[in-house]
Amino acid sequence: MEQRIERIKKQLHSQSYKLTPQREATVRVLLEHEEDHLSAEDVYLLVKEKSPEIGLATVYRTLELLTELKVVDKINFGDGVSRYDLRQEGATHFHHHLVCIECGSVDEIQEDLLGEVEKTVEKRWEFKIKDHRLTFHGICKQCNQKENETEEKV
């Protein structure tokens, strides 16, 4: 935790940004909720618990800054709000998501499954890939099991 904060601090400094108390509080919330996909409002409420004087605009500004530095990725699952997802340390590519259309849960896939696909795209479309977004919509393990149980009863 402290190491990662330290590293983010250096990253900020390298571009002449400061790690202010508000920014640190925001980063800590992101680190503590790495598995979740928090919206700006979510982050704001969580930061507020420990630092009640913070403003929503500051959270937005911090998240924008972190997105620019590629510390977080801004994602959109089509529900009207942007969500922010911490990048894995050293990850060159954005991880993938599994969105369940039954229960709304979002799981992450850290593995890079697109190696071959990207080679094909770069060659065939002469497109230099810098990043990608891949989301699968479907039914998660848990909901699948529930459905099967229901069917058995019928």
Place this chain on the structure above:
Amino acid sequence: MEQRIERIKKQLHSQSYKLTPQREATVRVLLEHEEDHLSAEDVYLLVKEKSPEIGLATVYRTLELLTELKVVDKINFGDGVSRYDLRQEGATHFHHHLVCIECGSVDEIQEDLLGEVEKTVEKRWEFKIKDHRLTFHGICKQCNQKENETEEKV
């Protein structure tokens, strides 16, 4: 064109929706701009050219309806507006996109490149895939060429 409208009409009727003149005008605009990725506002302005009395809310309501029927897909490239993309006739999967971070152009990939990847995901994560979203961010052919020319001059 007329055939596709006819088919969409049937699809609406099968769910007891009507193909009103406003809805038809909206669908026509979508068909005429299949290659583009129009926002609701874009669609509204184009429909207005031929049917000036239409309201923006109606366009939003129509696009929502078409999304529900899977006639169009609602996509989001992170620029704050939703865009609407006609599904290929009979396509079971959503096509992919190449977004250029230099010039903002959006190209489409109709081929399904994810066959193998999806098999892996379904098996390994026990997730039943219903649809996917895949977008590559990078530099398009045209911008690549421009960049190379500039380098040669330097």
Place this chain on the structure above:
DNA sequence: GTAAGTGCAAAGGATTTGCAGGCGA
């Protein structure tokens, strides 16, 4: 001292909603 960073409130932009009127089956 100065520039970057902050909080608040107001503004902005996209989308949705309430409602009265219209229209097609």
Place this chain on the structure above:
DNA sequence: TCGCCTGCAAATCCTTTGCACTTAC
């Protein structure tokens, strides 16, 4: 006729911005 559909305007929601104040170096 009845209920779906529409247009308009107002409302709502998320996000950004202006501004005066604070803070760190």
